[in-house]
Amino acid sequence: MSDSWVAQMWEEEKISEKVSDMTLRSQQTSQQQPALPSAVPKVTVSDTTAPSAEDDEDNKSLSAAETSLLTKVLRARLVVSKNNVEVLRQDPNSPLYSVKSFDELNLRPELLKGVYDMGFSKPSKIQETALPLLLAVPSRNLIAQSQSGTGKTAAFVLALLSKLDTSKNYPQVICLSPTFDLACQTGEVVKQMAKFYTDVRISFAVRGERVARGTKLDSHVVIGTPGTTLDWVLKLRVFDPKKITVFVLDEADVMIDTQGHQDQTIRIYKTLSPDCQMMLFSATFDDKVMKFAETIISDPIILRLKREEESLDNIKQYYVTCSNEDDKFKALSNIYSVISVGQAMVFCRTRRSAMGLAGKMSKEGHAVELLTGESTPDQRIAVMNRFRDGKVKLLVTTNLMARGIDIEQITMVVNYDLPVDQKGQVEFETYLHRIGRTGRFGKSGLAINFVDGHRSFQQLKKIEDHFGKKIEELQAKDVEEIEEAVGDGQ
Structure with a gap:
């Protein structure tokens, strides 16, 4: 593994190079003029x-x-929503509460510093309700609907980073996105939030990232697409899925819309421990999303931030x-x-x-x-x-x-x-x-x-x-x- 980027330490910036690749391509393209035809026909x-x-x-x-x-x-910045979070289902024995500041969450100092360094001054609507639930002990399964820009990615990234034990050199979190580019976007948020939490190591289970069969990953977080992640689990066996403590499904509505991803996700889920905490986030909340969610998440708390x-x-x-x-x-x-x-x-x-x-x-x-x-x-x-x-x-x-x-x-x-x-x-x-x-x-x-x-x-x-x-x-x-x-x- 010494020759592979997936085994390098965070401070060596290999992860940064990977997740920033798409952004760099965009910046290079943005320096050019708009792609208009050289000879535009009169219409x-x-x-x-x-x-x-x-x-x-x-x-x-x-x-x-x-x-x-x-x-x-x-x-580029958080969108302020006027709508309140609806709690559609919850455990009556578990009181629901919210926070109005990140300081109330008792986060590691390194994570709290990373949150504030990203420009978050106080939790958004979805964060103030979801974060206490995600960080509670014992862990609770969660289904949350909130459109892009309302802070849901930062919510689950903060939660998964808080759950890590960096003294254990094996994957403890799987975070699935439906496409390479969306996985990179999530990876960028993880990198920014863990900026001061330098013990964290990440691997990207996406196309083009090769690992040898039987290699044992020492990363703490695996961010990937369903197909490649499934290969790493079942074919290459580079980590033990029974040791995964947090399983995150981001962009569930997109996942459902993408051919084959439902089946691959369910196959990954079946390899996990029954005690693994499940987090599902989606921009929409229709029947297809709920049917998919309830296939792999038992007794979840359901939160919804109404779309404008x-x-x-x-x-x-x-x-x-x-x-x-x-x-x-x-x-x-x-x-x-x-x-x-x-x-x-x-x-x-x-x-x-x-x-x-x-x-x-x-x-x-x-x-x-x-x-x-x-x-x-x-x-x-x-x-x-x-x-x-x-x-x-x-x-x-x-x-x-x-x-x-x-x-x-x-x-x-x-x-x-x-x-x-x-x-x-x-x-x-x-x-x-x-x-x-x-x-x-x-x-x-x-x-x-x-x-x-x-x-x-x-x-x-x-x-x-x-x-x-x-x-x-x-x-x-x-x-x-x-x-x-x-x-x-x-």
Whole structure:
């Protein structure tokens, strides 16, 4: 094992190199210009044009794993939720309590220092309820639902690190994620929180990490994907699963969505001791997640932090009348020119029109980003990093980004093309999801819709009638009126 990175001590930084690899790739990519086509075709979208089957490919959503990864990338800081944690099931003989500070948890000084060094000043909603339960003696099994950005990863990382006995040189914790990149994200949190807890050693059971059969790991924590971890347990036998005291399943909803992961996870679970503490965390809490959870977790306490619902109540809606494609571009340029605070997403009907618009905006000297179904995972991460960091204010995209991705600083959404299907029928749910990218977490938002003819105006009226919300007209040539509207959305 002396030649393998998995056996190196934490301070030798081999772990850091592995878990930071994805971040470094993103940083390298982010130094380049947005990946726009060198020769952008002139695209004219008439009032009666509906997307072809080929162009309509971007109407499919990102996979659950991609959505989760991009959301984690965006969550550079904790999102404050106004919702309280619901306790759906608990042991009546075990009183439930919460903490309002990390000092109340009686953590190791090294861990407490790591928590504060990460910028956590006090526990989030999910942390203040979950942590006392996870750290209690005897251990309790837990199922917790809370969306990305609310601190659930930090909660289970703090719990698993607190459970370690670093004088024992063998794995005591398994933490499973559904993909390589998500495992790396979790590993980065572990590394940061254990910054001052230098005795901790970690191995990554992910693709590309080879260990010889019969080798005995001396790491304390194994972070991995189900397939590789199962190989390490059953085929290579590099550690004894009966000695695992904590088993964490992160991104359970994504795990269920990924082929084969359920079966692999259950096979790993069956090798564990009956006394092993089980922790399951998920961003969603539907029947499939619960059925999966209850297959491997007995008598759990169940916590749920309600998701912020998409609502039109705090989003001001406008429409802009345009005669043609050039008019739409001029209107967007005028709107872009007055975005002084916050950022905007622009939704196009097709991948082709999004590419054309982004290319034209770029040629006019505007700093924009393009995100479509043709973007690679690395490109998407790089784009989201730049957008999150405020290096660009305008993101041109398709329905690909209409759901699931919450960007706190988005104050405006522009429907360059209204969401309609191939028959020209309005997709009301897509409209709600699109404009729901703004006005997140109780903030005010602004949605501007472009209409370029009789048919699109009728479609807009159907949207207005469907949601029972008045959509006011905005004069895009009037800079003062735009500034006032944008101000309302901030």
